[in-house]
Structures are given as C-alpha cells and as structure tokens.
Amino acid sequence: MSATTTAGGRVREFVSAAADGWTRERFGVLGALGLILLAFGPSFQVYLFTDFLVVALFALGFNLLYGYTGLLSFGHGLFYAGGAYGVAIVLRDLGPVFADIVGSGISPLLTFVVGGVVGLALVVGVAVPVGWLSVRLEEIYFALITLAFGMLGYSLIIQDPAGLTNGTDGIIVLLGSVDIGGSSFRIGARRTYYALSVVVVLAATYGAWRVVNSPFGTVCKAIRESPDRASALGIDVRHHRWMTFILSAAIVGIAGVLRAGLAGVASPGLTHWSTSAIAVIATVIGGATYFSGPIVGAFVFLYIRWAISRFPTLEAYWELFFGALLIAVVLYFKQGTVGGLLLLRDRLLGDDGDGGETDAGGDGEAPDGDGDSGGAGATVPDDETRTDRGDDS
Amino acid sequence: MVAGSPDNENKRNRNRDIDAGSESRSPVGRRRFLQAAGAGATVALAGCSGGGGDDVVRLGATYILSGFASLYGEAAERGIEMAQAEINDNGGIDGRDVEVIVRDTEASADTAIQQMRSLVEEDNVHGLFGLDSSGVAQAVAPQAAQLEMPFMITHAATPFVTSPEGEHEDSVGNDYVFRDSNNLTQDIYGAARTAAELDATEWATIGPDYAFGYETWDYFQDFCAGLGVDAEFTAEQFPPLETGDYTPYISSILDAEPDAVLTPLWGADLTTFIGQAEDAGWFDQIDHTLFSVGMGTDLASDGNPLPEGEYASTRYDPFAPDTEANNAFRDAYYEEYDALPTYNAEGAYRAVYLYKEAIESSGSTETSALVDEFTGMEHSGPVGDYRFSETNQATVSSIWGTVTYDDEWESNVLDPVNVYDAGPDVLSEALGDSDLPAGI
Numbered sequence: 001m002s003a004t005t006t007a008g009g010r011v012r013e014f015v016s017a018a019a020d021g022w023t024r025e026r027f028g029v030l031g032a033l034g035l036i037l038l039a040f041g042p043s044f045q046v047y048l049f050t051d052f053l054v055v056a057l058f059a060l061g062f063n064l065l066y067g068y069t070g071l072l073s074f075g076h077g078l079f080y081a082g083g084a085y086g087v088a089i090v091l092r093d094l095g096p097v098f099a100d101i102v103g104s105g106i107s108p109l110l111t112f113v114v115g116g117v118v119g120l121a122l123v124v125g126v127a128v129p130v131g132w133l134s135v136r137l138e139e140i141y142f143a144l145i146t147l148a149f150g151m152l153g154y155s156l157i158i159q160d161p162a163g164l165t166n167g168t169d170g171i172i173v174l175l176g177s178v179d180i181g182g183s184s185f186r187i188g189a190r191r192t193y194y195a196l197s198v199v200v201v202l203a204a205t206y207g208a209w210r211v212v213n214s215p216f217g218t219v220c221k222a223i224r225e226s227p228d229r230a231s232a233l234g235i236d237v238r239h240h241r242w243m244t245f246i247l248s249a250a251i252v253g254i255a256g257v258l259r260a261g262l263a264g265v266a267s268p269g270l271t272h273w274s275t276s277a278i279a280v281i282a283t284v285i286g287g288a289t290y291f292s293g294p295i296v297g298a299f300v301f302l303y304i305r306w307a308i309s310r311f312p313t314l315e316a317y318w319e320l321f322f323g324a325l326l327i328a329v330v331l332y333f334k335q336g337t338v339g340g341l342l343l344l345r346d347r348l349l350g351d352d353g354d355g356g357e358t359d360a361g362g363d364g365e366a367p368d369g370d371g372d373s374g375g376a377g378a379t380v381p382d383d384e385t386r387t388d389r390g391d392d393s
Numbered sequence: 394m395v396a397g398s399p400d401n402e403n404k405r406n407r408n409r410d411i412d413a414g415s416e417s418r419s420p421v422g423r424r425r426f427l428q429a430a431g432a433g434a435t436v437a438l439a440g441c442s443g444g445g446g447d448d449v450v451r452l453g454a455t456y457i458l459s460g461f462a463s464l465y466g467e468a469a470e471r472g473i474e475m476a477q478a479e480i481n482d483n484g485g486i487d488g489r490d491v492e493v494i495v496r497d498t499e500a501s502a503d504t505a506i507q508q509m510r511s512l513v514e515e516d517n518v519h520g521l522f523g524l525d526s527s528g529v530a531q532a533v534a535p536q537a538a539q540l541e542m543p544f545m546i547t548h549a550a551t552p553f554v555t556s557p558e559g560e561h562e563d564s565v566g567n568d569y570v571f572r573d574s575n576n577l578t579q580d581i582y583g584a585a586r587t588a589a590e591l592d593a594t595e596w597a598t599i600g601p602d603y604a605f606g607y608e609t610w611d612y613f614q615d616f617c618a619g620l621g622v623d624a625e626f627t628a629e630q631f632p633p634l635e636t637g638d639y640t641p642y643i644s645s646i647l648d649a650e651p652d653a654v655l656t657p658l659w660g661a662d663l664t665t666f667i668g669q670a671e672d673a674g675w676f677d678q679i680d681h682t683l684f685s686v687g688m689g690t691d692l693a694s695d696g697n698p699l700p701e702g703e704y705a706s707t708r709y710d711p712f713a714p715d716t717e718a719n720n721a722f723r724d725a726y727y728e729e730y731d732a733l734p735t736y737n738a739e740g741a742y743r744a745v746y747l748y749k750e751a752i753e754s755s756g757s758t759e760t761s762a763l764v765d766e767f768t769g770m771e772h773s774g775p776v777g778d779y780r781f782s783e784t785n786q787a788t789v790s791s792i793w794g795t796v797t798y799d800d801e802w803e804s805n806v807l808d809p810v811n812v813y814d815a816g817p818d819v820l821s822e823a824l825g826d827s828d829l830p831a832g833i
Binding site for chain 2: 042044047158167169269
C-alpha cells in the first residue's frame with residue numbers, strides 16, 4: 001500500500017490527507033469518532049449496533065466464498081454455531097479450572113480469550129474436512145451439500161453428545177467480572193462488549209480486506225469469473241476453493257464467538273439453515289459484488305427489522321414485509337443496496353470523476369468508518385481482473 | 394450462482410462494469426451520501442425510542458406467540474387483557490393506567506433475551522413477566538439480574554430458576570426472578586401422590602427432549618422413592634420438540650408394557666401425540682396415563698383432546714378453590730372468551746395484579762422497591778392464598794384430578810380434583826435423600 005515512511009511521516013501524511021477535503025482519511029477519522037460517540041448512546045442502540053457488527057462480520061465471511069469465489073454456501077451457520085459453542089463450552093467447563101490456576105480476578109477474561117481461540121480452532125477443525133468434501137461440487141450441489149452439513153450440525157447439537165451441548169436449551173454464556181488491581185469491570189457490560197466487538201470486527205474486516213486485495217483474492221475472483229480459464233492458467237481451482245472455504249469459515253467463527261457473548265446463550269438455532277440464510281439475505285440485500293455489500297446489507301437487514309419491531313401490527317407479519325423487500329432488491333437492484341446507492345448518487349450528482357485515488361496512509365482506517373470504505377479498494381482489482389484477464393495468476 | 398448461457402454471463406459482466414466503473418470514479422460522493430443517509434436514519438431512530446413518561450405503569454410480557462406452542466401465549470394475552478381492563482376501569486394503579494407490551498419469544502432463548510432488553514431499554518418498562526419454556530427461563534434468569542429488572546415467571550416450571558445460584562450446578566435463581574405459578578417440583582410431587590393411589594407398579598415416560606422432559610422424570614422417580622411409592626421405572630422416550638410422527642416412540646413404550654405412563658408433553662406436541670396414541674390403542678393397553686400440566690393444553694385447544702378417565706394436572710383450577718375471587722374470574726373469563734381459563738391465562742392475569750399490589754404498597758415503581766415488595770409477599774388471587782418463599786417461589790398447591798367432560802361448561806374439567814399442599818417443608822421431606830433442589 002503506502003510507501004515506506006517513518007511513523008511521524010505517516011502521521012503527518014495522514015493528517016494532511018484528512019484535512020484535504022472529503023478524502024478516505026477524513027471519513028476514517030469521522031467513522032472512528034462515530035464509533036466512539038455511539039458508545040455513549042442509549043444502551044439499547046449500543047446493543048443493536050453491536051448486533052449489527054456481529055452479523056456484518058458473519059455475512060462478510062460468507063461473502064468471501066460467495067461474492068469472491070462464486071460458491072453459494074447455505075451452511076455457514078455451522079461455523080457461526082461452532083464459534084459460539086466453542087466459547088460457551090470453555091466458559092462453562094473450564095472457567096473454574098482457570099480460576100484455580102490464575103486466580104479469580106483475571107480468569108473470566110482469560111477464559112473468554114481461550115474460549116474464543118478454542119471456538120476458532122473448532123471451526124477451522126470442522127471446516128477443513130467439510131470444505132474438502134464440499135468444494136468437490138459446484139453451484140446448486142455445493143449449496144445443497146453445505147445445507148446438509150449445516151443441518152447435520154444442528155441435529156448433532158440437539159442430540160447433546162456426551163452432555164456437551166445441552167440439547168435444545170443451549171448453553172448459558174456468562175462472561176463474568178474481571179478484577180485487576182482494585183478496579184473491576186464486567187466483560188458482558190453493554191459498552192465494554194461493544195468496544196471489544198468493534199476492535200475484533202474491525203481487525204477481522206481489515207484482515208478480510210487485505211485477503212481479497214492480495215494475489216490470493218485475485219485468484220478467487222478469477223475462479224469466480226471462469227473456473228475453466230483459471231484452471232487453464234495453472235490454478236489448482238479445487239485447492240484454492242478449499243482454502244477460501246476454510247478462511248471464510250474462520251471469519252464466520254469469530255463472529256460466532258462474539259455472538260455467544262452478546263446473546264448470553266449459545267443455542268442450536270445458530271446452525272439451523274434459517275440462520276445461514278441471514279448471511280445470504282444480508283449479502284443479497286447489500287450486493288455480493290462489493291466488499292462492503294454484506295456490511296451494508298446487514299445494516300439494512302437489522303435496522304429495518306428493528307424498525308418493524310417498533311410497530312406491533314407490522315411485527316406480526318415481518319417475514320412478509322421482508323419477503324417483499326427481497327423480491328424488490330432481486331428484481332430491481334441486481335447489485336444490491338450498494339449498487340443501488342451508487343446508481344442513485346450518479347443520478348443525483350452526475351459524474352464527478354475522481355479517478356485514481358490512492359490508498360496512502362490510512363490502511364487501518366480503510367475498512368472502518370461507516371463500514372463501507374473498503375468497497376472502492378475492493379473493486380479496483382476487480383477492474384483489473386476484467387481488463388487484464390489472465391495476467392495476474 | 395447462475396450457471397447461465399454466455400449471453401447471461403455477458404449481461405452480468407456488463408452490469409458490473411458499469412457499477413465498478415462508477416464506484417472507482419468517485420468514492421467520495423458515495424460515502425458522503427451513505428453517511429448522510431446513516432445520520433438521517435440515526436436521528437429518525439432516536440426519535441422512535443425513548444418515551445415512557447410517568448403517566449402510565451408500563452409492564453413487559455414475553456410469551457410464545459408463534460409456532461407449536463402459540464396457544465400458550467394466546468391464553469396469556471387473554472389473562473393480561475382482562476387484568477388490564479379491570480384495573481384501568483377501576484382507577485388504575487395509584488391512579489395511573491397500566492399498559493402491557495406483549496412480545497414473542499418464539500420459544501427461543503436468544504429471541505427472549507433480545508425482547509427483554511428491548512422492553513427494558515427501549516420501552517422503559519417498570520417490570521417484566523411471562524415465559525412459557527423452562528429452557529428459555531433458565532437462560533433469561535441471569536439476564537434479569539444483569540438488567541436489574543424484576544421478572545415474574547408465570548408458566549415456565551423449571552425448579553432451577555427458583556433455586557439460588559450454587560444450590561445445584563444448574564441453579565440460576567437470583568433476587569430479581571420470582572414465580573407466581575407452581576413449579577415442576579410441586580407439580581410432580583402431586584403426580585407421585587396420585588401414583589401412590591393407583592394400582593400400578595411399572596411406570597414409563599414419554600417427554601419432550603429437553604430439560605423439562607428429563608427433570609420431570611428425575612423428580613418423579615425421586616418423589617416416588619421419598620414417598621415410598623411401590624414403583625419400577627421401566628421405559629423412557631424423549632422425542633424432540635415439534636415431532637410430527639410419534640409412532641416409533643409410542644410403539645417403544647407399548648412394547649415395554651408399563652401399567653402407567655407419566656407424560657409432560659405439551660402444546661401442539663401433546664395433541665399430536667394423543668391422536669396417534671389413540672390410533673395405536675394406547676388407552677386400551679395402558680391402565681393410567683398422567684398428563685402433567687395437561688389441562689393447560691386441553692382447555693386452550695380446539696375440542697378436548699385429553700381422553701376422559703385419565704389423570705391430568707393443572708397449576709390453577711377454575712373450580713378449586715371455590716372462592717368468590719376464583720368464581721368471579723372464571724365466569725368473567727368464560728363470558729369473554731367462551732372457554733374456561735387455563736393456568737397460563739390465570740398466571741399472567743395474576744402477575745399484573747401482583748405488580749399493582751407491589752407498586753401501590755411501596756408507592757414506587759423503582760426496581761429495588763418492587764423486589765423488596767415481592768420478596769416474601771403474601772398475596773391472594775383466583776388460585777387462592779399464597780406467599781413467596783425464601784427462593785421467590787409461590788407456595789401454591791399441586792392440583793391433580795381425573796379428566797371428565799362437563800356438559801354444563803362444554804369442556805373437560807378435573808373431577809374429582811385433589812389439591813395437595815406443596816410448601817417448602819412438604820417438598821423437602823418428600824424428596825428424601827434426593828440431591829435435586831426443591832426450588833422453593
């Protein structure tokens with residue numbers, strides 16, 4: 001990305017870029033400010049926004065496979081649940097063990113971190129064989145086999161194997177309080193958890209953004225456009241899809257870990273196909289061809305859902321309302337909300353051409369802000385794949 | 394993915410060209426637009442939330458309003474409607490109208506917790522009540538303490554929500570959670586008392602595959618041991634919730650040839666089961682079937698699914714006690730809804746009155762005042778006189794009886810009906826050496 005400069009130089013560069021009109025850096029700063037300000041908003045809004053962040057990460061992970069590699073998975077709930085159950089089981093069974101080892105002050109935090117790592121490891125452990133089998137298939141067959149794996153996970157969790165998953169009741173997730181040096185805070189407290197989620201989601205989003213803009217991501221797009229051509233260029237299509245599958249599952253797993261702490265319970269519904277469908281719907285609403293699509297889609301999905309819930313009469317038929325919305329998006333906004341908004345902007349503002357914007361400086365800020373700033377970056381190489389077909393493997 | 398002809402493929406590519414092109418040309422305007430939209434939305438959202446002046450007492454209720462057990466939520470809504478109308482027509486609570494917001498838990502802990510947070514933080518309710526499912530109740534109880542909001546459970550029966558944290562590994566009871574209806578321990582104590590009267594030694598169960606099903610069976614065995622009932626436990630089946638075909642489970646029980654069966658199936662699952670059990674000759678072959686909490690489903694369902702002559706329990710009986718309060722409630726309910734009140738309707742009805750009494754006697758809607766009032770409170774309603782025990786559980790009776798069709802009410806009733814006193818001392822004694830908590 002940016003040229004190698006000293007830290008001070010980078011800061012100066014960043015500050016001047018932020019001061020210089022409506023640049024990406026300024027949006028980064030405003031976005032970060034917005035996120036901080038939101039922490040002081042009404043408690044329920046903080047909760048709702050945290051929920052949005054988690055669902056956005058879930059959809060983003062899913063879209064790595066769908067929008068970037070062209071494989072529609074209907075079973076990503078499996079990995080969502082995997083992360084949630086991993087952390088829930090560790091918190092339930094190992095919490096007291098850790099308390100004995102490191103003392104009860106710090107142990108809730110340590111248990112949560114270890115739980116998160118275990119959840120992630122569990123997800124990757126599941127994704128490796130599931131992905132290996134699934135990527136042998138394409139299109140509808142791929143969708144069906146992932147759906148089958150998702151529902152297999154659902155049945156397994158309901159069966160309560162070895163008393164681990166607690167059947168349909170799910171596992172209660174209590175995050176506990178941390179006492180360090182006289183000060184004490186609750187990890188599950190609304191704002192603490194919000195801050196934690198912001199950091200984790202931004203980091204994961206940034207990671208995903210780097211991936212899609214790396215040679216790896218470019219190969220993904222090449223496969224999406226034409227598996228045959230990619231393979232003719234010497235790409236091992238199946239292997240590459242498998243790796244993307246695992247990566248995508250891991251990101252969804254991180255979202256699952258956050259979900260468990262937020263919801264206060266890890267329930268089998270997380271791996272039901274209807275949960276997997278949330279990622280699909282958010283992505284379709286937002287626009288699968290944009291990096292920011294799933295994020296914007298998750299925002300639209302959750303906030304419209306929330307707005308409906310404020311009206312009891314609409315609430316009773318919210319699925320009907322959403323169905324209509326989805327039909328409208330699919331019929332009239334093939335590129336999703338992001339595509340629709342771009343089109344709208346072009347109509348309203350005309351083409352105020354601003355071609356080769358560089359990525360200088362604000363690497364860390366790029367994927368934050370209103371959550372969509374990565375979009376432009378993501379489509380630049382998209383352009384390249386199309387114009388320089390075949391040059392980039 | 395669209396597989397597509399080359400033609401389709403081209404179209405897709407063309408679209409993408411246009412969009413990608415416009416995006417890279419002017420990212421700034423797009424963001425500005427999005428941000429403006431976001432800011433607008435935030436302002437609009439902020440406008441919606443809030444509310445909650447001092448002019449009304451606002452209560453939040455969470456029940457199952459959709460899916461296989463929606464009849465429970467509907468019954469509760471009727472009870473709430475009645476209580477609300479009665480109170481508001483008679484001067485309200487300290488002169489303020491009471492408003493109840495009812496939300497759907499979809500029988501899911503995840504949803505229930507979200508609804509609770511929304512009720513407390515968006516609608517600024519003064520108190521919460523409700524819950525039909527034990528599994529949901531167990532997940533919700535710690536959240537009530539975190540939100541610092543009193544929660545009056547009116548239906549979910551798991552003893553662990555009124556068993557203080559630490560008493561048993563599953564205990565989640567805390568200062569904020571109360572229950573005005575009888576719990577599983579009280580109910581199953583009555584089942585064991587009923588079993589003691591029956592000429593049956595071999596017992597089996599068919600229950601739903603979650604905490605409630607297993608707890609029922611565990612408690613039944615321990616109560617039988619504690620009460621010295623001569624019983625063997627020969628077969629158990631736990632079909633998952635919302636099972637469509639009970640035939641294999643029914644055959645398995647019939648093969649074991651028990652004398653009697655205790656079943657805690659509920660909601661639409663119970664009516665499905667009864668239909669298929671009848672077809673399989675269940676009620677000819679098995680001498681006695683005990684439907685724990687059976688009347689809650691029977692009265693709320695179309696027709697009267699429970700077969701006459703079998704045994705069922707209820708947490709509230711429309712005819713016992715024969716008091717003025719109960720008769721007035723039953724008659725008013727019957728007039729309004731053309732059906733006898735279920736225990737879920739009564740539990741929800743009483744919860745609204747419990748809040749009324751607590752608010753009027755403390756003169757406050759503050760959480761701490763309400764929690765103080767509820768703790769150890771003595772109260773009286775259609776169900777009779779009771780108080781809240783040390784663990785916040787109402788000391789209501791256990792009610793079991795024989796299912797009989799009553800022509801006058803055009804409904805199944807329990808006749809004869811046995812009312813067993815089920816206070817803390819009685820239950821701990823009856824549990825004997827069991828390590829299960831009494832939950833009271």
